[in-house]
Amino acid sequence: MIHVEEAIARGKKGLAAALSQVFGEFSYDETAYHLPVTYALTGMAVHSGDAARKAFAETGENPLVAGECVTASDAAAGGKEPPPYSGFIPDAELRRLGYSLVDGSILGLALVCGTPGSPDTAAGICRELQEKLMLTFLAGDVVPSLSGAGVKVGGEYRLIPLGSTPSRAIHFIDILARVAMMFGGVTPGDAGRLLAYAKERARAVVILFPGLSDEEVALIDAFRVLGIPVLTLGGYEGGSFLPVSPGEAVRRGMDLRGIKVSVTAIPIPMACSPAFEGKSIRKEEMYVEFGGGRSPAFELLQARPAGEVQDGLVRVIGPEIEEMKQGGAYPLAILVEVAGKAMKKEYEPVLERRIHNFVNYGEGSWHVAQRDIIWVRLSREAVARGVRIEHLGRLLAAKFRMDFPDLLDAVQVTLVTDEKKVLDLRGEAERVYEERDSRIRGMRDTDVDTYYSCTLCQTFAPNHVCIITPERPALCGAISWLDGKIAYEIAPSGANQPVEKGKEIDTLRGEFEGVNRFVKKASHGEVDRCSLYSIMDYPMTCCGCFECIVVMLPEVNGFLVVNREFKGETPAGMSFSTLAGTIGGGAQTPGFAGISKGFILSDRFLQAEGGIRRLVWMPATLREEIGPRLREKLRKEGIPELYEKIADEEKAGSIQELAEFLARAGHPALEMKPLL
């Protein structure tokens, strides 16, 4: 048993001693990168013992530098090892190898090193690495051991024997270093970039058998700086090596580096591509629909511990498509459960919002809105081709895995079409939505310098830009400022970008130079100015996903808010859907705005126009939904009586009735500055 910490301490001394015995000139053949590890770390072109020692000192006595210089000097003095050993791999060959890495024909790099207890263990591990499309390098007795077990080695078998001793494992790192310099744009001497590149891009693992000298242990341990996990199959204790059993070594290693054998095609009877995203399914093309106010429907994505999620599992609880009548509206719950090492609870809403895109990717499936107001349709054509409810689940499970390979290890989807179960589960989902909303409550727009954009809907509304602030969630209600921040973390080139708010132009209207600059660019020049807190002057554009619409009513000097679920006419003489058709599509429409439900309760709501005191009408259901929080807000503002003064469809269906009601109630809006 080797005690790793102690071996490293002795090994470092040993390496330093060996390096002090390196004299004369030496170099590798056929490379423009000198001694590549040393060159990448220090920028120094080392070709002599003195230069090697200088580089060694400069890197704080990095064992990799010592190991490389000693190996290079030995190889120069003693000549190349005979076949099958490759020794140092020339640049031209390495270029080919790097090509396969970028190209995806190999998924990652493995080093297997040391003296296997039995040839069969080594053979098993190497075969598994071959099957998983890993390019494997070998150093030490593992090479004769494999030959003994009848395993062929060589480049064509993706098993490359570097050398007869584990010390030659240093070539594994000179390969990584050159790949970083050739393909990753890492400049020699920029050690920080090299480490970052190795950690993010170079997917490499080490699997270690016993039988290493102290110097070799120190050398291999130094690999870990590059984000390379070292897995051991017995014989080592202490230190940061991870003991594994032979059966799990490859899988653990690949898991740790996030190397995944990727899904390419989704086995469902409909095409799935962003090309279909903007295509809607009209009533006459539809086979069945879910939600949209016609039946209860909601979606929920939650993170679970790894053990509770079975990757790829798709269940349908309740009737399948065969039991549904054409043209009908049925209940639906889309429950996505995910697990992943890097997955965090905070990511849930951001990932949940992707359900919208993914369902729309399906050639015959369509999705709008979010949370418990979703509206999903399947086309006749798709159903005729054999698409079933189950396939929505398959699509989601596969797309989440494909699009978030680094984040998610397992995704399972449950689709519930049983009405009673949907209603039961919806209660739970609403609790989760509420919990998410409460996380952001209390944060103020003035607390931060950066807002976030959302251009997720540009496939539908090409010039629409949402600006998301702590006090103004995205108009769909599904992405808060925190979610925007997290989405940017997950996908830095995604639809949520940081927006430096810049110099303030107007406090009341919430207009900022930085925001204007961003909106102009992101709207492709269509929108020059955007006020975050005004509906009258330069309001934000609308896509089509808004939870509610705010409408100016000049006759009563106030605003009404109508939510998507409300099917009737508003006192403005238009229903939600008519209004939505008027203001959506990425246009700026003064007097109208799409907003989230949460924004009604924000202090920034109608700030430029006088705030919540301007609110004169909202549907009874919406009032009920936000009632407790609305009362609380009005109490804090010192106007608790306003709650009863806000009309609904029972109290006022038309604008005349509304004017009469407001006059009777003594609504404050009537006394405020005229809107026009």
Next chain:
Amino acid sequence: MGLETISSFTGQIGTVLLGATRSEGGSRSISYTIGGERDLPFLGSPPSGHKPLVAYELCDDAAVWPPVVREFLGDRTREPGAWAREAGDTWKPDLIRLVLTSTRKRDFQDFASLRRTVEEVLQQSPLPLIIEGSTDQAIDSEVFAACGEAGEGERLLLGTAEAGRYRSIAAAALAYGHAVIAQSPIDINLAKQLNILLRETGVPADRIVIDPYTGALGYGFEYSFSVMERIRTSALKGDCDLAMPMISGAPDTLTIKEVREADPGIRQRVAVTWEFSTALASALAGASIVSVRHPETLALLREAIDALWGGAGVR
């Protein structure tokens, strides 16, 4: 030209370097920088309004080449190296575009022959080279490795990356220092997506040329024209993911019904006129490189471009 612009664009198209002369580490007689526009063609002040380059297309297996071109060239299509040399000497294109049609054969495996073909063309013609590799994902990896390696140092333009299959081309570009053509099917969003995918693979923006896909005149060209305009205006308005030069070729113009069924006496002229009109319109839409297959189109195109952009152009 030099009309004042009608827009206030803030963006600029990036540049891409093609071909490498001896002093640049290659063996070409000339190298080109394409892109850099700040405005739509003919608007604004230089460097807007670059003069488009003209590429001449040839192939290594003429069996699938447009019959009208085969008829014109006879057995001069047999050998790509000689074909390239003759094209350069006689019809004077700015670049050669070698289409490796031999890879379209079923179960193609002769990757060594591709390498020989590329080397031969590079030897016979000193012009910067565009190479169109395979169109089948199953052999992409080996085809592009062969092309990339054979042209190392020459700053080739490699085609064609698509959303589903771009990794091998990206890898060849990165490994051997070439640029890539990123093609999307007349769709601005997919064009953008592919550019992002390429970038995430590590291909820098200054090595990507957008091919928005060009339909033949009368067969959907208006969609191509319009998507080229949209790509260009988005880029000029600041969308960096679309701010790359464009390349356009419309090989279908030589096989459409009007050409196939034309009276044999005028068939050549119909083909040339069709290809010329499509290519010129693409140049007007903002393509930095227009690519044609009929030798006689080249002279016409050269004359029209010289007339419109001025003799020397703004390079």
